Amino acid sequence: MIEFKGVSVTYPGAKEPALADVNITFQKGEFVCVLGRSGAGKSTFIRCINGLQPVSEGYVKWEDKTLSEMTHKETLEVRRKTGMIFQHFNLIPRMSVVQNILTGLFGYKKSYENLLGLFKSSDRLQALEAIDQVELTVEPTRRVEKLSGGQKQRVAIARALVQNPKVFLGDEPVASLDPGTADRIFQLLKKTHVKRNLVSIINVHDVILAKKFATRIIALKDGKLVFDGTPEEFDDKVYADIYNHSS
Amino acid sequence: MVWFKRSQFLILLCLSLLVIGSMKLTEFDLSKFRDFQNMGDFLSKWFPMNTESLPFLFQESLLTIAIAFLGSLFGLIIALPLSFMAARNTSRNRFVYSVTRFLLSFLRSVPEFVFGLILLTTLGLGPFPAVIAIIFHNIGVLGKLISELIESADKGPMEAMLAVGARKWIGNLFAVLPQIWPNVLSQFFYRFEVAIRTSLILGLIGGGGIGQQLFIHFKTFQYQLVSVDVLLIMIMVIMVDYIGSKIREKVI
Known part of the structure; x- marks a missing residue:
């Protein structure tokens, strides 16, 4: 349903890309949690999905059309079909x-x-x-x-x-909430997701929440996609790889 | 001296030089207050107040308020959309931003008095050119002030509006205006207050209102009427300030 093909994003003036050659596909019904350290490119990744962040290279495809091929009206339609929630609620x-x-x-x-x-x-x-x-x-x-x-x-x-919406995006929606509230918000997101059969892609820092609710976990490190698997496959070794300092 | 950097001392030195230079240029000399007695003698001529013309002067005060009110309100109505075009974060593009900024700077740089003089040639004497002159200047001032409020608004709600698929201008309007509205009102009431004082000056060139009366009374040495004019002006300004703060309180 949503496909990333060779997607890279480099912000003006930055030496390193915020996202580097990301290839991934999402299907209906998936509840995906995106993990990674601060600055790993999670927010950029999420924003590429509904075109809030234009890509520098590659493309993001919705069904059979890439975002860059879409007219302004079509882009607005994609956004209309995409419910997005934010860390600071906005x-x-x-x-x-x-x-x-x-x-x-x-x-x-x-x-x-x-x-x-x-x-x-x-x-x-x-x-x-x-x-x-x-x-x-x-x-x-x-x-x-x-x-x-x-x-x-x-x-x-x-x-x-x-x-x-057909797609639900979350940019660290529980990062500024206490653990109990965060859990309840995730329960609500999951319930809504199941009821409406959505694609949900949510950035989160809390690995426990991700493993509890996600059907698929992906992880970014320095803008690169370094893990894509089930919550069960996301073990301590993967955790260490993603969150340990690279120096 | 942990609070200060060496560069700040340099700034302080420059500032001191500027103050000294400005004082020289303006003949700033507090010792001139030696002749304070003269001012006392002059002010004593203002009393007792001559209240015989109070109904007429009250009517003229209402005219002044009307000039200031229309000048500020229409100024605000026109300045609001322009300020969105003159703010970096909401402007359509760099060209629109630059042109609007230039227009606002131009309108701001021409005093109301000058606008009034120019408009007299077309519109003749009376309060109407005064209203238009105040509108022009207020567009420049309010446009700049509001555009700066827009630039410092939280961009989160704007992003949320884009994310729901709203058109950019609608999203910007809804995301920004509620955030800045109390400050916009503050600016409006401040400009309203300033417009009352400005309309007094415009009275000098036949703009009407209490300003014109003040000018006439002054020129004809009717100081006991001048004191009534001044009192009415003070009441107007205080009233606008009071109403403005009450409305702002309610809005916040």
Whole structure:
């Protein structure tokens, strides 16, 4: 469904590539955790999937078309089909829970509808259903900056859910949460993943979480793909290879 | 001296030289306050206040507020989209960024008084050219200030809006505006306050309002009316400041 072929990314002014010759394919139903040390290229990798980060070499293919071949409209469509959650939630401050969730529909609406907030009652209903699905027990009209970290991430997941995504991307979505909340957020992601039969690709630092929830683990080191296997295959030796200093 | 670097002493030296040079140029001399008595004598002529014309002056004050309000509000409405074009992180491209920045700098560099003088030739005397002059200058000032707020906004929400498939300008608008809105309001009310003072100056060139009355009363030595004008101006400025802070409190 998603294919990386010889993908390299080099940031302007950088000597070394952030991603180097990555080749990998993801299929529907896979719950993939991406491991690696800070700076290994995990965020760059995730951002290449929905085109937030353009590739320097190679290509990322969705079904039968590469992102670079797509028109602007097609790229927006890919993003619309991709729910993405972030470490710092990236919610819009001073807006309510339900308003934030409704921004997930921006890709489906015309600009003037977004600008004027012309959402149908079915859209609002969809947002309220998403609140239920992520088991958020706060007032939908509450401003997001008044929520806890875990609640904010649930709002972010609900925003991704109303997109009706085919792919779920997570850029260290639990890195700023306590271990208990992190586990609950992962349970929620997995439940949603199974229910909607998605492709989920999630960056994570916590190996225990990755081994508990992932159906496939991949690992990056210095921008290179150094491991691709099942959670069972990710043993202490692999762990040491990935996380030990290379010097 | 762990807090200071050698370069900071050099900066301090340069600053001191600048202060001394500026004081020389401006004949800055506190000893001139020896003749403080003259000011006292002059101010004593301001009282008792002549309140007979208060209803008329009140009406003129309302006109001043209207000039300042329209000048600031329309300035803000026009400056907002321009500021997105003049911010590095939201501008469409380098060309649009540079052109908009130049336009804002130009509008900012021309004082309202000069705009007023130029507009007089087309629009004639009255409050309308004053409003337009304030709008022009406010576009320059607010556009620059808001573009700097946009540049320092958290880019996380912008990325999230791109990730949901929103068009870039819609994403930028929704991700940035709520973040900067309280500061935009602060800037607006500050500019409103400044516009009240500016409209006084524009009164000198026939812009109308309390400024024009102040100018007339001053020229005709009606100091007991000048004191009423000054009091009304002070009330207006304090009122705008108070209302602005209340609205901002509510918004935050």
